Amino acid sequence: MTGDPLRVGDNILVAATVKKNDPQFGVLIELDGTDHYTLWVPDGFRYETVVPNLPVEPADGLWVAGVEPGGTNTRVFIRNDAEGHNDPDRRHHRHWWDVAAEEWIDWPTAVKRGADSARVLRTETTR
Structure with a gap:
């Protein structure tokens, strides 16, 4: 991020949570940081690791x-x-x-x- 204001044509990363994935309609996402704002977008997204180098998950009961x-x-x-x-x-x-x-x-x-x-x-x- 350079600190420059956004301009038309810029690519930005938007944080959102996938609520549904329907091959016919696309992906229903809820934008993070909003008051439950959801929208359908065409599929084409790929999973991005939010926590790099995720530690091994501890066992049940811990x-x-x-x-x-x-x-x-x-x-x-x-x-x-x-x-x-x-x-x-x-x-x-x-x-x-x-x-x-x-x-x-x-x-x-x-x-x-x-x-x-x-x-x-x-x-x-x-x-």
Whole structure:
């Protein structure tokens, strides 16, 4: 990024989450940072790794700690395959419980939020 203002014809990268992928219609995406703004776009996108060098995902039942990026708050993430969401169309299943956010997330999202696979707190799920 050069800091120059955008101009007609520039190519930009837009962060979005895929909500549906239909070969007939294309891809339904939700733009990140917006209030649930979704739109259909023609297919032709390819998966881009959001977390480069993603660490190996810890096993089911582990509690992992982490520090929020740019922060000092410790976060806890619990992997629970039995209670989590194993959606067949997702690349990464949402079987990590983010204790602070109180939501099911996938491993790349946990890593973006600071999960560190080297910081195992417990080796059993007792929720």
